[in-house]
Amino acid sequence: MTALDAVRRRASWSKVTDDAPTREQLLPLIEAAGRVADHSSLRPWRLIELRGDDRLILGSAMAKAADDSKPSSKPLRAPLLIAIVASFRKSDKVPRWEQEAVASGVAHTLSLLLDEAGWGVLWRTGGLTRSKAVAKAHGLSKNEELLGWLYVGGKPEGKDAGRRKFVDADEMLTRMPEPKKR
Template identity: 80%
Template sequence: MSALDAALARQSWSKVTDEAPTREELLTLVAAAGRVADHSSLRPWRLIELRGDDRVLLAKAIAKADGSSHPSSKPLRAPLLIAVVGSFRKSAKVPRWEQEAVASGVAHTLSLLLDEAGWGVFWRTGGHTRSKAVAKAHGLKKTEELLGWLYVGGKPEGKRPSRRKPVDADALLSRMPSKK
């Protein structure tokens, strides 16, 4: 499958099975995803692998952030969660927003690679990514922000991924306005 085919075929799998790639399989994909364009090669990102009871700790942190005594069920919806962290570096040449774009690029590329390898993936974001309780559970430093989680598991047999509308590329690709 070409990169074009992988990008065109990518879908979010909101329901996945309890199977997940091994750490060794994941390391290969992370190494490839880390090749995204990265001005000054700062590598302003890192990933945190959550499996098993790690997901329960996250569920409790989300409950704390919500002021609830009941752990959230969301982190238990996939056997593997990959926290995407913007790990910002001081740089006179590369602003923070560009570093966040690099981290997001790594996450998207990793989701494409996981999908191509046969895994179901969806990217979850939301208000919990900025909560202190969730940041603490992930061991984030003051220079880091959680951008979201890739939920990863097996693709259920006979199921279809969530539907996406086709992209109207012509409506989204424009020319520079001419000077008058």
């Protein structure tokens, strides 16, 4: 399968089975995902693996952030969650937005690699990613921000991930406008 084939067939899996890749299976995929374009090779990202009771801790932190008395069950929707963290580095050459783009690129590339390896993946985000309770549960430092979680599990047999809308590439690719005459 080519990279083009893998990208074209990628879809988000909102429901997955209890199967999940092992840490040993994840490591080469993370190593490959880490090869995204990274100005000055700052590596302004890290990933946090959440399995088992880690997901319960996250559910409690989400409840605290939402001022809810009942822990959130959302982290239990997949056996493995991979938190995507932007770890901003001091740099005169690489602005914060570009460092966040690198972390996002790693997350997206990792999701493609997991999908190609046969795993169901969904990138979940939301307002709780910026809450103090959730940041504390993940052990984030002041120079870090949570960009969301990759929910990872087995692809259910006989199920489709869902439909993706067609992208009209011709509409999305434009030309530079002509200069205005004075």
